[in-house]
Structures are given as C-alpha cells and as structure tokens.
Amino acid sequence: MMEELYGNRTDAAMRQRFEEALLPHLDAAYNLARWLMHNPQDAEDCVQEAYLRAYKAFPRFRQGDGRAWLTAIVRNVCYTAIKRLRGRKEMEPFDEELHFPTPNPSTETPREADAEAVQLMLMNLAPEFRELIVLHDLEGFSYKEIAAIAGIPIGTVMSRLSRGREKLRADLAAFSKDSNI
Template sequence: MPHLDDAYSLARWLTGDATDAEDVVQDACLRALSALDGAEVEHPRAWLLSITRNAAFTWLTKNRPRDLVLVGGAEDAEVQDGASSISEEASPEAALIEAADRRSVAAAIASLPIPFREALVMREINGLSYREIASATDAPIGTVMSRLARARALLIERLGRAPQ
C-alpha cells in the first residue's frame, strides 16, 4: 500500500490519537481490500483517503461523544507519533522555540472544524490536488477551495500574523 502513510496521517489528524488512527487505517485497508475486486480506481491515493475519511467518521461516531467529534484534538499528534525535525545542532533556545511553534500549529489545526481540517491536511500535509480532495470528500472543487481558504484564514487568525 503505497499511500498507507497518507492514510495514517489523515486518520491521526481526524481522530487526534495515534492508536485510534491505527485502528481507523486498519479498518480502511480492510474496506479497500474488499472493494478492490469490483472497483475501477482512477486516483488510488484519493480513493484510499476517501475510504480512510469515511472509516474515521464511522469510528468517531461509535467511539466519541458528539462534542468531541466536532472539536477534535490532535494537539499531541507530533508527540504521539514520535516525529521530530529539530536539528541536533540547534541551540536549546532554538529547539524550544521550534517545538513551541510546532505545538501551536498542531493545536491550531486541531481546533479547526473537521471539514476545514480534513481539507487542509489533505492539501498541505498529504499534498493532494484540489481535484483529488474533491474526489476523496465527495465535494465540488469550489467547496474544497472555499474550505481551504477558510481553514487558512482561521489558522492565520488563531496563530496571529507575523510581525511586519
């Protein structure tokens, strides 16, 4: 599965938890495997992310109260994943600032409403085109563009503008 990392990344952002994301991706892979016999897949990456998205929403509906589904909670996604891009040569001050920035961005993304969060993650983190996002979310391209614009505006608002 060449797009497994992208599926996991999307599931992690939607569920807010690495372990829950693994469960969602496992379910999505089983769904994809069972659908492969009769499916003509034009864009495999978007197809798998669409299945992952639907599996995540199904999982969230079954395992989380409604208010948590709407709010999300991926603040600790980077910490849970164990990923770190801090250079070993960075000063302790620079490392602290970079870690704080990463947590702020992750918290801001996690606070977005799910439709905006999923569009932003698919575009900026997974690198999908607008057409692929539209296919994965079953939304018109105009809606995808609108969601991305609103998600970016909300991020700017939540993170504040850089000093000029």
C-alpha cells in the same frame, strides 16, 4: 476441484495486486487518520479498518489513483468512528459560516509561529477545515482530487480551504498574542 484451484489462484493474485497498489500508501492513510482522530490508537484502528474495507471493495476498483481511492475510504471510516465516539449523534451538516472567525482586524501573521502552536491550532480546527488543510497542504492533493475524496463540489473545496486557513491564521495570531503577555 478445478474451481477451487482457480478461485484460490485469483484470490492470491488479487491480494498481490491489492498490496502492490495500496500498501505503499499506508503512511498517507495513517497521516490523515492521525490528524482526524487526534490519537494514535484510534488512528491505527481506523487505518486497519479502512484497509479491510478497501480489500473487500477492491474488485470494483479500476485503474486509477490508489492513494486518492484509499484516502476517501480512510476518511469515511474516520468520520464513522468520530460519530460513534460522539455517542451516535447524527452529525449536522457542516456550516462554514458558523465556524468562520469574526474578521480579525490585525493582519499580523505570526511569522515565527512555533511548531507546537501550528500543530495544536491545526488539531483544534473543525475537522471539515482540518482535513482540507491536511489533504492539500500536507498530502498535496489537488482541489479536484479533494472534491472527489470528500464528495463535495470543487467550489466548496476552494471556499472551505480558504476559510480554514483564515481561521488557522487568526487562531495562531490570537495564540501568539496570548502567550506573549
């Protein structure tokens, strides 16, 4: 009886601590999921799944940045979902070189790239590039935090972010050239 009461109380306390620590980051979690999954429904499913996993793992969560911790979980859930959507095909390790654009001699940056183009081109970037741009440029995580979230060395964060931006710039330049004709 006492145990039941005690267990009950710690459950409630843990749930409170969980909600305080992690519910404020719902928008950040959703934003990443939405950018990775391409559509609202899959993003919603992934975010809910991520929160449940986070809740189960919460007893192991020590003081620290709840937003980064949750983001790492969201990212894992999304990648698992993407894999499943692609038909359980094992994802090959990401090869930056393969995705690197052929150097574009034109250095023009479309200064007035419209919002539609930016969103479209960013959505079409390889997810490994896209997530770094979302995590750094939209969510404001540092290289070090991103390294921990994505489980890659900090040097890889640096080169991958740089290449992702270069690819986005080239795509935008090509896009605005096409649509101007």
